[in-house]
Amino acid sequence: MEIKRTLPTDHKRWLAFVVGFLALSLIVTGCNPGGRPSSGQPGGVEAGVASSTARPTLTPSPTATSTPWPTFAPAMETWPTPAPLPADRVELPEGTTVWLLLGAEDAKPTRGRTQAIHLLLVNERLSKASVISIPGSTYLYLPGHGMGRFNTAWPLGGMKLVYDTLGYNFGLQPDRYVVAHETEFTWLVDDLGGLEVSVLYPIRDDCGGLPAGLHSMDGKKTLCYVSHHADDDIFRTIRQQQVLQLLFTKLVQWGRLAKLPVMYASYDQNLDTDVSLLDLILRVPLALRLGDPGRVKTFVLGWEALETWQLPDSTRTEVLLPREGKISQLVSQAVNAIREPSPLNAVVLTYEFQLTEVIGMTRTAGARLTELAAPTRTPTPPGGSQATAIPVWTSTPLPPAQTPTVTRTPTRTATNPPPLPSPTQGEPYPIETPVPTVIWDTPYP
Numbered sequence: 001m002e003i004k005r006t007l008p009t010d011h012k013r014w015l016a017f018v019v020g021f022l023a024l025s026l027i028v029t030g031c032n033p034g035g036r037p038s039s040g041q042p043g044g045v046e047a048g049v050a051s052s053t054a055r056p057t058l059t060p061s062p063t064a065t066s067t068p069w070p071t072f073a074p075a076m077e078t079w080p081t082p083a084p085l086p087a088d089r090v091e092l093p094e095g096t097t098v099w100l101l102l103g104a105e106d107a108k109p110t111r112g113r114t115q116a117i118h119l120l121l122v123n124e125r126l127s128k129a130s131v132i133s134i135p136g137s138t139y140l141y142l143p144g145h146g147m148g149r150f151n152t153a154w155p156l157g158g159m160k161l162v163y164d165t166l167g168y169n170f171g172l173q174p175d176r177y178v179v180a181h182e183t184e185f186t187w188l189v190d191d192l193g194g195l196e197v198s199v200l201y202p203i204r205d206d207c208g209g210l211p212a213g214l215h216s217m218d219g220k221k222t223l224c225y226v227s228h229h230a231d232d233d234i235f236r237t238i239r240q241q242q243v244l245q246l247l248f249t250k251l252v253q254w255g256r257l258a259k260l261p262v263m264y265a266s267y268d269q270n271l272d273t274d275v276s277l278l279d280l281i282l283r284v285p286l287a288l289r290l291g292d293p294g295r296v297k298t299f300v301l302g303w304e305a306l307e308t309w310q311l312p313d314s315t316r317t318e319v320l321l322p323r324e325g326k327i328s329q330l331v332s333q334a335v336n337a338i339r340e341p342s343p344l345n346a347v348v349l350t351y352e353f354q355l356t357e358v359i360g361m362t363r364t365a366g367a368r369l370t371e372l373a374a375p376t377r378t379p380t381p382p383g384g385s386q387a388t389a390i391p392v393w394t395s396t397p398l399p400p401a402q403t404p405t406v407t408r409t410p411t412r413t414a415t416n417p418p419p420l421p422s423p424t425q426g427e428p429y430p431i432e433t434p435v436p437t438v439i440w441d442t443p444y445p
Helices: 010-030 150-170 182-191 219-227 233-267 277-282 284-290 326-336 347-373
Strands: 096-104 114-123 128-134 139-142 146-149 176-181 195-199 213-217 296-300 306-310 318-322 386-396 405-415
Touching: 096 150, 114 150, 114 233, 128 233, 128 326, 139 150, 139 318, 146 150, 150 176, 150 326, 176 182, 182 219, 182 233, 195 219, 195 233, 213 219, 219 233, 233 277, 233 284, 233 296, 233 347, 277 284, 284 347, 296 326
Parallel strands: 096 176, 128 296
Antiparallel strands: 096 114, 114 128, 139 146, 195 213, 306 318, 386 405
C-alpha cells in the first residue's frame, strides 16, 4: 500500500521556520575562513584576493567516546560454519564519530530487512570522512543468534543487535543511526530535483530498461536502480554507494542545505533515527567541507574480502562469507584515510558562497513581506480622494488685428492614490545553471 506524503502541521512549519533562521545564523558564523585554501595551496585563492576577517567556528562536540563498548559472551556452537573470533576494538582518531545509514524494505512500524548498509567514519576535527558499504547478504556472527545474514539483524533484534554485530565483526560501534525506508528515499530524490546517474552496466529486465550511459532519474526509478538484485549483491552495493555520493553532492550545492529544517520536519515522522535537527544544523559547515571530493574516501566490502557460499540446507541460499582477516584490513584502510589533514579545495568556497547567497535572499524576502504586510496610514482630503492641480491650456478670442494669446487656467481633477506594490511570490532560491557534478572515485574490488 502506497503511503501518502503528509506535509508538516502548522506548528511544525513555524518551528522549522524559526529553527531554520537560527540554523542560517549558525551557518554564517560556523563557516570558518581558517579552513579555506590559502595562496600556494592546491586549489587555493590567489594572493591578490583580500582575506576576510576571521570569525569564530561553531563545532559540535564529538561523541565518539559516549557509546560504551559491549561485552560479548563466548560464541555459541554455530551451524553450518563456526563463528569467527570477535574483532579488536578499532582505535579511532580524536574527534571521530561513526554514523550508520540503513535502508529498510518495509515502512514503520514494521522492521524489515536492511538491504542498504553504509558506515560513515567522520573525523569532524579534520573534516574528512570514509564510507564503508556492506552487502546485506554478508554472512556474519549475530551475537546471541548465531550465524546469519547481516540484513536480518534489524528485524531480529533491533538496533541493539545491529550495534553488537558491528562491534563483534568490525570492531566499530555507531554513535548515530538513520533507518530510511523506500518512501522517504523517493521523496528525497524528488525534493532534490532528480539525479543524473551514469549506468555502467545495463539493466534490461527491470526499471523500464536502463542501457549503459547517463540517465535522468526520478525517485521511483532511482529506487529501482539501487534495489535491482538480479546480478550480484556486491554490484547492488556499488550502485547504492554511487547514488549516495550523488545525493550528498547535490544536497551541498546551490544552497540546498538552507532547506534542511523544512525537509527534516517533513521526514522525521517516517524515519527511524536518533539524529536530531540540531545535530544536523551544527554540522552544516562540516557538510560543506565534505563537499570537497578529495576529503571523502569510499570502500566496498567486495569480492576480494568476500566469497560466495551456498548454505547446505534445503533452501540452497547463496551468502557472502568473509575471508579471514579481510574485514579488519578494510576497516584499517578506512580509518587511515581520515587520520591526516589535507588542504581544502576551492569548490568549498563555491558551496559557502551559494549557501550564503540563499540565506541573504531568504532574509530579504522575509523582511520585504513583513514590511508589505504592516498596515500604513495615508492622509486624504475630506472629499475622500486626493486633489491634484493639472494645468489646462485654453485660447482667448481677440478682436481682429490683434495677436491671440494663450492663458493657463488651473483646474482641479480628482485622482485616486497610487496602489501599493504587491509582494511577488517567487522562489527565493537562485536559478540553477548546469554545473559538473562531482563524483567521488570508488575503488572497485
